[in-house]
Amino acid sequence: MKNGALLILALKPSVDKAAMYIFERKARYYEKRHDRTADRLIVVSPMIEPKAMDIATALGIETYSDSLEVPT
Template sequence: MLRRLGEMDERHAEIERKWAEQARRLDAVERKFDSTIGALGARWGLHSEETFRSALRGILTDFFNLEVVQVNEYDETGEVFGRPEQIELDLIIKNGTLLICEIKLSMSKADMYLFERKARWYERCHERQADQLMVISPMVDARARKVAERFNIIVYSFADDAGMALTETE
Protein backbone atom coordinates (compact mmCIF):
# COMPACT_ATOMS: atom_id res chain seq x y z
CA MET A 1 0.00 0.00 0.00
CA LEU A 2 2.80 2.41 0.87
CA ARG A 3 4.50 1.54 -2.39
CA ARG A 4 1.32 2.40 -4.34
CA LEU A 5 1.02 5.70 -2.48
CA GLY A 6 4.65 6.43 -3.36
CA GLU A 7 3.99 5.66 -7.03
CA MET A 8 0.91 7.86 -7.00
CA ASP A 9 2.94 10.68 -5.45
CA GLU A 10 5.55 10.30 -8.19
CA ARG A 11 2.87 10.36 -10.92
CA HIS A 12 1.27 13.37 -9.30
CA ALA A 13 4.63 15.16 -9.17
CA GLU A 14 5.26 14.31 -12.85
CA ILE A 15 1.81 15.65 -13.82
CA GLU A 16 2.52 18.83 -11.84
CA ARG A 17 5.85 19.28 -13.69
CA LYS A 18 4.13 18.80 -17.05
CA TRP A 19 1.42 21.33 -16.17
CA ALA A 20 4.06 23.82 -15.02
CA GLU A 21 5.96 23.35 -18.30
CA GLN A 22 2.76 23.86 -20.31
CA ALA A 23 1.99 27.02 -18.32
CA ARG A 24 5.50 28.37 -19.09
CA ARG A 25 5.04 27.62 -22.79
CA LEU A 26 1.63 29.28 -22.81
CA ASP A 27 3.09 32.37 -21.11
CA ALA A 28 5.83 32.54 -23.77
CA VAL A 29 3.27 32.27 -26.58
CA GLU A 30 1.15 34.98 -24.93
CA ARG A 31 4.15 37.34 -24.63
CA LYS A 32 5.07 36.76 -28.28
CA PHE A 33 1.46 37.32 -29.35
CA ASP A 34 1.22 40.58 -27.36
CA SER A 35 4.52 41.77 -28.81
CA THR A 36 3.46 40.94 -32.37
CA ILE A 37 0.08 42.65 -31.99
CA GLY A 38 1.78 45.71 -30.48
CA ALA A 39 4.26 45.94 -33.35
CA LEU A 40 1.48 45.53 -35.90
CA GLY A 41 -0.53 48.29 -34.21
CA ALA A 42 2.45 50.64 -34.18
CA ARG A 43 3.17 49.96 -37.85
CA TRP A 44 -0.50 50.47 -38.74
CA GLY A 45 -0.52 53.75 -36.81
CA LEU A 46 2.54 55.11 -38.62
CA HIS A 47 1.19 54.21 -42.05
CA SER A 48 -2.30 55.50 -41.24
CA GLU A 49 -0.93 58.79 -39.96
CA GLU A 50 1.19 59.32 -43.07
CA THR A 51 -1.75 58.41 -45.31
CA PHE A 52 -3.96 60.87 -43.43
CA ARG A 53 -1.31 63.61 -43.70
CA SER A 54 -0.76 62.94 -47.41
CA ALA A 55 -4.49 63.01 -48.18
CA LEU A 56 -4.99 66.26 -46.28
CA ARG A 57 -1.96 67.81 -47.99
CA GLY A 58 -3.39 66.83 -51.39
CA ILE A 59 -6.85 68.21 -50.62
CA LEU A 60 -5.51 71.51 -49.29
CA THR A 61 -3.08 71.92 -52.19
CA ASP A 62 -5.27 70.73 -55.07
CA PHE A 63 -8.66 72.09 -54.08
CA PHE A 64 -7.95 75.09 -51.88
CA ASN A 65 -4.74 76.35 -53.47
CA LEU A 66 -2.86 76.33 -50.19
CA GLU A 67 0.82 75.63 -49.81
CA VAL A 68 1.52 72.76 -47.42
CA VAL A 69 5.11 72.33 -46.26
CA GLN A 70 6.41 69.51 -44.10
CA VAL A 71 9.25 70.90 -41.98
CA ASN A 72 11.90 68.46 -40.84
CA GLU A 73 14.68 70.33 -39.04
CA TYR A 74 17.22 69.62 -36.32
CA ASP A 75 17.03 71.28 -32.90
CA GLU A 76 20.75 71.42 -32.11
CA THR A 77 20.33 73.06 -28.70
CA GLY A 78 17.79 70.55 -27.38
CA GLU A 79 15.26 73.29 -26.69
CA VAL A 80 12.20 71.16 -27.53
CA PHE A 81 13.06 67.68 -26.20
CA GLY A 82 15.77 68.56 -23.68
CA ARG A 83 18.42 67.12 -26.02
CA PRO A 84 19.29 67.62 -29.71
CA GLU A 85 16.59 65.98 -31.83
CA GLN A 86 14.77 66.08 -35.16
CA ILE A 87 11.66 68.32 -35.23
CA GLU A 88 8.76 67.66 -37.61
CA LEU A 89 5.95 70.14 -38.26
CA ASP A 90 3.40 70.79 -40.98
CA LEU A 91 2.91 74.34 -42.19
CA ILE A 92 -0.08 75.63 -44.14
CA ILE A 93 0.55 78.90 -45.96
CA LYS A 94 -1.78 81.12 -47.99
CA ASN A 95 -1.20 84.74 -48.95
CA GLY A 96 1.39 85.15 -46.19
CA THR A 97 -0.80 83.61 -43.49
CA LEU A 98 1.12 80.94 -41.56
CA LEU A 99 -0.63 78.09 -39.78
CA ILE A 100 1.52 75.64 -37.85
CA CYS A 101 -0.28 72.34 -37.84
CA GLU A 102 0.07 69.02 -36.06
CA ILE A 103 -1.55 66.12 -37.91
CA LYS A 104 -1.69 62.98 -35.76
CA LEU A 105 -3.95 59.99 -35.24
CA SER A 106 -4.26 60.76 -31.55
CA MET A 107 -3.25 63.60 -29.24
CA SER A 108 -2.54 63.23 -25.54
CA LYS A 109 -1.95 66.04 -23.07
CA ALA A 110 1.82 65.50 -23.43
CA ASP A 111 1.51 65.57 -27.24
CA MET A 112 -0.27 68.94 -27.07
CA TYR A 113 2.44 70.45 -24.85
CA LEU A 114 5.10 69.06 -27.20
CA PHE A 115 3.37 70.53 -30.25
CA GLU A 116 3.25 73.95 -28.58
CA ARG A 117 7.00 73.74 -27.78
CA LYS A 118 7.81 72.69 -31.37
CA ALA A 119 5.74 75.56 -32.77
CA ARG A 120 7.42 78.16 -30.53
CA TRP A 121 10.82 76.71 -31.46
CA TYR A 122 9.97 77.09 -35.16
CA GLU A 123 8.85 80.70 -34.61
CA ARG A 124 12.12 81.59 -32.85
CA CYS A 125 14.34 79.83 -35.41
CA HIS A 126 12.59 81.38 -38.41
CA GLU A 127 11.80 84.72 -36.75
CA ARG A 128 8.20 84.43 -37.90
CA GLN A 129 5.11 84.38 -35.72
CA ALA A 130 2.43 81.85 -36.66
CA ASP A 131 -1.02 83.30 -37.26
CA GLN A 132 -2.56 80.19 -35.72
CA LEU A 133 -1.62 76.83 -34.22
CA MET A 134 -3.87 73.96 -35.28
CA VAL A 135 -4.25 70.27 -34.44
CA ILE A 136 -6.00 67.86 -36.79
CA SER A 137 -6.61 64.50 -35.14
CA PRO A 138 -9.48 62.02 -34.98
CA MET A 139 -8.75 61.29 -31.29
CA VAL A 140 -7.94 64.10 -28.87
CA ASP A 141 -7.85 63.42 -25.13
CA ALA A 142 -10.05 65.71 -22.99
CA ARG A 143 -6.98 66.86 -21.01
CA ALA A 144 -5.22 67.70 -24.29
CA ARG A 145 -8.19 69.90 -25.25
CA LYS A 146 -7.73 71.91 -22.04
CA VAL A 147 -4.07 72.47 -22.93
CA ALA A 148 -5.12 73.51 -26.45
CA GLU A 149 -7.55 76.06 -25.01
CA ARG A 150 -4.84 77.47 -22.74
CA PHE A 151 -2.49 77.98 -25.73
CA ASN A 152 -5.24 79.05 -28.17
CA ILE A 153 -4.66 76.01 -30.39
CA ILE A 154 -7.56 75.20 -32.71
CA VAL A 155 -8.48 71.50 -32.61
CA TYR A 156 -10.25 69.67 -35.44
CA SER A 157 -11.31 66.21 -34.35
CA PHE A 158 -13.85 63.49 -35.08
CA ALA A 159 -15.56 64.13 -31.76
CA ASP A 160 -16.13 67.76 -32.79
CA ASP A 161 -17.80 66.73 -36.03
CA ALA A 162 -19.85 63.94 -34.48
CA GLY A 163 -21.09 66.21 -31.70
CA MET A 164 -23.95 64.93 -29.61
CA ALA A 165 -24.55 62.00 -31.96
CA LEU A 166 -21.89 60.10 -30.04
CA THR A 167 -23.84 60.32 -26.79
CA GLU A 168 -27.44 60.24 -28.02
CA THR A 169 -29.55 57.17 -27.38
CA GLU A 170 -32.77 56.19 -29.08
Protein backbone atom coordinates in the same frame (compact mmCIF):
# COMPACT_ATOMS: atom_id res chain seq x y z
CA MET B 1 1.90 79.62 -45.61
CA LYS B 2 -1.34 80.76 -47.17
CA ASN B 3 -1.88 84.32 -48.39
CA GLY B 4 1.01 85.47 -46.22
CA ALA B 5 -0.41 83.80 -43.09
CA LEU B 6 1.76 81.26 -41.31
CA LEU B 7 -0.16 78.15 -40.24
CA ILE B 8 1.52 75.46 -38.16
CA LEU B 9 -0.42 72.22 -38.33
CA ALA B 10 -0.05 68.78 -36.74
CA LEU B 11 -1.90 65.81 -38.17
CA LYS B 12 -1.86 62.93 -35.68
CA PRO B 13 -3.81 59.70 -35.08
CA SER B 14 -4.24 60.55 -31.38
CA VAL B 15 -3.23 63.36 -29.04
CA ASP B 16 -2.71 63.28 -25.30
CA LYS B 17 -1.74 66.22 -23.11
CA ALA B 18 2.01 65.55 -23.49
CA ALA B 19 1.68 65.59 -27.28
CA MET B 20 -0.15 68.91 -27.10
CA TYR B 21 2.68 70.48 -25.07
CA ILE B 22 5.25 69.03 -27.49
CA PHE B 23 3.41 70.51 -30.47
CA GLU B 24 3.31 73.92 -28.80
CA ARG B 25 7.05 73.76 -28.04
CA LYS B 26 7.84 72.78 -31.64
CA ALA B 27 5.73 75.64 -32.94
CA ARG B 28 7.48 78.16 -30.66
CA TYR B 29 10.86 76.79 -31.73
CA TYR B 30 9.91 77.26 -35.39
CA GLU B 31 8.78 80.83 -34.68
CA LYS B 32 12.04 81.64 -32.92
CA ARG B 33 14.24 79.94 -35.53
CA HIS B 34 12.57 81.70 -38.47
CA ASP B 35 11.82 84.96 -36.63
CA ARG B 36 8.16 84.75 -37.61
CA THR B 37 5.01 84.46 -35.49
CA ALA B 38 2.45 81.84 -36.47
CA ASP B 39 -1.03 83.18 -37.18
CA ARG B 40 -2.70 79.87 -36.30
CA LEU B 41 -1.68 76.68 -34.50
CA ILE B 42 -3.84 73.75 -35.56
CA VAL B 43 -4.04 70.11 -34.43
CA VAL B 44 -6.09 67.64 -36.48
CA SER B 45 -6.78 64.30 -34.82
CA PRO B 46 -9.81 62.00 -34.54
CA MET B 47 -8.86 61.13 -30.95
CA ILE B 48 -8.01 64.03 -28.64
CA GLU B 49 -8.09 63.38 -24.91
CA PRO B 50 -10.30 65.74 -22.85
CA LYS B 51 -7.31 67.01 -20.83
CA ALA B 52 -5.46 67.72 -24.08
CA MET B 53 -8.46 69.77 -25.27
CA ASP B 54 -8.24 71.88 -22.09
CA ILE B 55 -4.53 72.45 -22.68
CA ALA B 56 -5.13 73.35 -26.33
CA THR B 57 -7.70 75.96 -25.30
CA ALA B 58 -5.30 77.44 -22.75
CA LEU B 59 -2.45 77.57 -25.30
CA GLY B 60 -4.59 78.98 -28.12
CA ILE B 61 -4.35 75.88 -30.30
CA GLU B 62 -7.27 75.10 -32.60
CA THR B 63 -8.39 71.45 -32.61
CA TYR B 64 -10.35 69.55 -35.24
CA SER B 65 -11.31 65.89 -35.58
CA ASP B 66 -11.17 65.91 -39.40
CA SER B 67 -9.07 67.88 -41.86
CA LEU B 68 -12.22 68.85 -43.78
CA GLU B 69 -13.45 70.79 -40.72
CA VAL B 70 -10.55 73.26 -40.77
CA PRO B 71 -11.84 76.62 -42.06
CA THR B 72 -9.68 78.18 -44.74
